[in-house]
Amino acid sequence: MGIMGFLRNRAGVIIVVAIGIAIVAFLLSDAIRSGQGFIADSQSEVGKVAGEAISYKDFNEKVEQNSQQFKAQMGSLNGQMMSYVVENTWNQTVSGIILKQQTAKLGLTVGQAELFDLLFDNPSDQVKQIFTNQQTGQFDRATAINSRKSADTDPSGQMKAQWVALEDNVQQQRINEKYINLVKNGVYVNSLDAKDDYTNRNKLVNFDYVFTDYGAVPDAEVKITDTDYKDYYEKNKYKFKNATETRSFEYVAFDAAPSKQDTLDTKMKMSKITDGLRTSTNDSLFVAINADTKAPLVYQKKGQLEPALDSVMFSAGNGFIYGPYFSNGAYKVAKLIDARVSPDSVKARHILLNPATEGGADKALAKADSLKKLIQGGADFAKLAAQYGTDGSKDKGGDLGTFGRGAMIPQFEDAVFNGSTGQLMIVSTQFGVHLINIQSQIGSSKVVKVAIVDKALAPSSSTEQVAYQKAQSFLSTVSNATQFNENAQKEKLNKLVGEDVGPLQSSLPGLEDARNLIRWVYKTDEGKVSDEIFDIGDKYIVAVLTKVKPEGTLSLEDVKKQIEPEVKKAVQAKVLKEKFEKATAGASSLTQIAQKLGTSVVPVENVVFANPVIPGVAQENKVIGSIFGSQPNKLSKIVEGDRGVYVYTVKSFTNPPALSNVLKVKEQLEQSISQQVDAAVFEVLRKKANIKDDRAKFY
Template sequence: MGIMGFLRERMGTILAIVIGVALLGFIAEEVVRSGSSFFRGDATTVGEVNGEKIAYQDFNARLEQSTQQFKQQSGGQSLTPQINSYIQETTWNQFLTEKLLNKEISRLGLIVGSDERQAMISGNNPDPQIQRQFVDDKGQFDPAKLNQFLTYLQSPKADKAQLDAWTDFVINLQTAKLQQKYMTLVTNGLYVNSLDAQDDYLAKNKLANFKYTVLDYTSIPDANVKLTDNDYSDYYNEHKNEFKNANELRSFEYVSFNAAPSKDDTAAVKTQIEKILPEFKTTANDSLFVQINSETKSQLAYQKKGQLEPKLDSIMFGAEKGFTYGPYLSNGSYKIAKLVDARISPDSVKARSIILNPAAEGGVDKAMAKADSLKKLIAGGKPFAELAKNFSADKASGDKGGDMGTMGRGALPPALEDALFNGKTGDLKIVNGQFGVALIQIQEQKGSSKVVKVAMVDKPLAPSSKTQNAVYSKAQSFLSSLNGDNFDAQAKKAGLAIKNAEDVSGNAATVLGLENAREVVKWAFKSEKGTFSDQVFAVGDQYVVARVSVIKPAGTLPLDAVKKQIEPMVRIAVKGKQLSDKFNAALNGASTIEQVAQKAGSTVVPLQNIVFANPVIPGSSAEYKVVGTVFGSQPNKVSKPIEGQQGVYVISLDSFTNPAPLTNNVREKTQLGQAIAQRSQGQVLDALKDKANVKDNRAKFF
């Protein structure tokens, strides 16, 4: 009892000590694994631009907004790891652009004054974004609607949410205006003079006629080239500026254990779909059956020849109604298919519509009733175009009398498509669907061909828990066998291929061989070089154990970090020296390019009408050094060896063909100025990013 009493009295202290020791151990482990980044990191900062922090909360709110916009614009497209990575990268670049431009705008003292702001909102020519929000029935800007809305915002009845949204909208307009002013300052400072115009004109129109001889790099086998440390150093020092790493990159090696469905798993899925096949054959409601039993929930629609997968296309177009096919294996799923209907149908339909928004009409029932009333008016002689203009919620088509244009199959939602393609010219039909309630009129049907409606039920192959557990156990056993430096040996012992994911960024979602590798990448960026993963990662149908192999910090990379990367270029450089020596020997005592080619064992190729602006050797590739040398040469002079892209060249200029004199350079100056102005915005942002001190911590959060 004394011991129990002691424990009860001291339990709080004991727990505190135990928890403290555990936390200290966790922190110590994190420090060892990530080089003290645990202490240096900021748990609320996604990044930093020139000392200005980007809060996680702000970035994540913008990221959510961008994600929702993408979903709306893509029609609910599923977000793959690649798409998520793209949205995140785009959002990050938006933040960078704003921070960098705001600093320059502040430095220059650019502002949007109160009078200017007022003019942007309610002046004679408001900002285009405002004009697009307040339009009349013809789609033209309506100042009365804008003034009515502004008056409402100033009244006591104004909704706070609307006020806040309007305030944010105006702030965004001002920000865009300031950025526009800054870019205008930049573009107004660009100038194309007459000499620039003359040079550009000659580069595009002056023709060179010359001969060349070449010794290809492929003429020397790679096995005959032995690279030395000096070869690497020479190439590295000459191209050092090309090895600047904007962001930290890491490479890791990994082994994977395939947890794909086994033969037993495949047989189980096939048995599962065979069990529902009899009911599938006899069901009277194919659409409902598909929705209940199929992994892919798709609406049944008529399809023309070539729209079905190849395995079904020829079968279903020659089958009788009610015919079933399968089970068959396709794209990782067992499937069964049934021919629901077949008919001869128009190839295209021209139609017009009046779209009613149920939310604006007080519900679907009221929208349907209104559509029925409009249908009766049209049947009684009221012009369809007039009603479309006055009542359609789709103002763009309403202003054109409801014109939908001419459409082929597959361009519309199934309900609307069925109504148009299964009716006849002149029919008026009411359709309720995802687009709202539509009153449609078929104006014209063209062509005719057979179409089929096929019900499809699919069951994807998936590994069973037994399969997954067995493969995971193998991966876990491999991980347990690692002791720090035996990764290669253990992989060889287990018969596992070591795969490489090279130069991975901290925000990468996929790497070579792994579709959704986000967790592996996050681990790699917390770990030291040479360490192996502390867990088995589940990536799709694979279990992965990894080891960090290379860390390339931001900044100019050392030779050791790029040695493997530059090896092919170093080999080309060494071959270039050998072939140049061969040409130099041939040039000794030779007065013509034909003599050089004969001594070097190559041939002479004549070329005509080559322009500086398009430095391509026909049948080869762009050869900037070669064509540049041509346009800097004198006629009938044999050049020194030129190390190009495909080999080492020697050239001899025959003549130039000069274009007609440029008498009016206004057009040339204008075209060149426009091209420079178009590039300037992106180049300005690139320059600002290059000079900025940017810290990117996204890999810690996403």
């Protein structure tokens, strides 16, 4: 109502402004057109890789293709899935450009004979996928060759363009393989490498140690100064490189979840629906009219119903009502329509007639009846299917193979599972008129047909309006970060944080589809409050941008909170080290040191360099590395480990037997390294390429 009132009150102003904009646009169109090449290019690029621009049009076509493939597997795409598709498409595009440039520099090519082999004799996976015979499962070489020949004479040019694209993809894929193989062939492991690896995995050390955990230092003794932060930051600066700009924001959420009244209203509706379902004589129609989820009524086996129903429906009588009950965000009521023993699977064939080409449904039914009589009189079903069928099964004599429940549409399924072996029947579905022959029925088990009516527990419009008004009221009182914090505290609102959010992130903890919110975060300035209320799930969100961390090495201030645990550990290490220095002064054994520290000496046996774990403590790379570089029976220096401070004495080393098969170890190492080449090569090339990513403007 508020929006409509606003439009009515300002209709005159809006019309005048709209006309003014149209006139200005008309007058400036020529001027804009002259410079539109540069502007359009910059606004239609999703990024650049090593100087090569990626147009939105080309990139989005790939996204659409990948989306369709994803939908075919998953059924639908939500915000998170779509983000995954975009990210996957981007990685494919970037790797393609980088590898293409690298292979071009090396002059790697695919000759005509090699290309012919990849297309027709030893086809690549892409070609196989397109030209595999669905009946035999084998690559159809003749069809592939005929298709390529037809492409040259295709008047529309569409087939030729498709073949050119396919050949380019196959060639580049093969060139990329050559490039990777060149790198793999450069992997070399010498005898010293093999011996070192063998020793690291098999040389044993026995040692004793004294240890104090960093956590043993009381908080009162841990005083972290700015110098401590700075020292740690300078030593570890290389760790704080932001691969891409990230942003942090705070937000308050006004809950529009269903109220108690909404729940009561839904329960009342379900009570009436339950009475109606109990007396219904047309359950399919009742479900279609009253259920939120419009699902056909089909027979189902034990285990196919949700657990609440599965436990009761297989022992109940027809007409039994279960519910109302609450499940997956909805109130539901279920009615057992029928129970019977039915085949587990059916082998069948059919002849599908299309009413549109037969002159109408009546004529299609009449033709099916004529074909049925011919078959009953001895005619060959398979030959008639090949002659009159209109779907892919006609090439197999109408054979549909063996299938279980759920594989076919309900009308077809009911017919073949409720019929008998050898029966011929005519069934109409949305696909046309089927003449069906049941060839065999396999197994038997109890199945039930259950009518389920559901009503989602959703907030009413009044509940949503109340929550929205609260959000709107809050937004009207804040215009900057200071006011945001003050008013949130005053109204006792829980402030939530979206920390270090990436430009293409689509979700946050508790907010599954937050893409619009994150898109705003990347369009605004630090300290700005959102100029709109974001509707996400059952919440209305008002946000403020609190921090922008640029791409590149982050400042100490940017990482101060992040590094606090490690800085604290460094300060604890200083405290412990002082205690250890006092304990080791004048001491000649670990026992003396342990007594001064009030701890005990711990013995350890059979530790190897390749597995640097101190049993019962943690992985301690620095400590174990130091141990393997020490002399036996000597008191070590103080070592700051990952979990605490150590002093140790090596008791003995046990060297493994001499390596008898150096060649085998070399081969194993080379194989291990080669398996990492693909990902490692791309990562190195990606780091060297100048990549500009502007996808956040479009997705």
